[in-house]
Amino acid sequence: MTRVKICGVTTETDLDVVASACADAVGTICDVPVDTPREVTPTRARELFDSAPPFLSTVLVTMPDSVARARELVAEVRPDVLQLHADFSADELTALRYERVRVVPVVEATNLSRARAIAPAVDAILVDTPSDSGAGGTGQTHDWEATQELADAVDVPVILAGGLTPNNVADAVRTVSPDGVDVASGVESSGGVKDHDAIHTFVSEAKAACRDGENHEEVPA
């Protein structure tokens, strides 16, 4: 089953909606060097995650400039998963896998060599459409066929992100068969303001497309 993450929540109400929509994960964005309406302080991220119900994974999305800074943020926010928009080496990523935090770096769909190099050191790879600065939240899709090739080339779960919306997520799931999908701006009515109906529709479209795919899988004779 494709897992679904809703990213960039800024209020407890948003987080409750993410949980009631049966998403698998919720993300907050902290300590990023870009201007985004979704950024919250680490203290606020911790408060939001403290209000998450059991069985909803919490994901800290950040762009730290060093492993030490990433560790500080993990200590402060205490997420289940650390989503890194940063150019860390495989050794640096390994150093971040401690105290049970899952490490999920972001890779561009066409960067197969990086994906192969870091895959053994991480828990999953998130394929996004980053801006020049490496940030996400661009609302731009990329070549999903390339993401599918990347997923075939590595032995870890692959999460698809970048420009997903309630209207295109089913198609994305059918094309890429990702382990998870992730959305930030595509479920907002305006910058940073989550559209609660869109969150529900996004989750149900993603899960339904995944179920359809499973039902059409050929049964071996």
Ligand SMILES: O=C(O)c1ccccc1N[C@@H]1O[C@H](COP(=O)(O)O)[C@@H](O)[C@H]1O
């Ligand atoms: O959403 C942001 O503003 C952001 C800023 C800096 C780093 C990551 C950010 N968001 C991540 O980008 C992807 C896709 O976003 P979108 O659906 O295309 O808007 C998502 O994983 C967010 O976690």
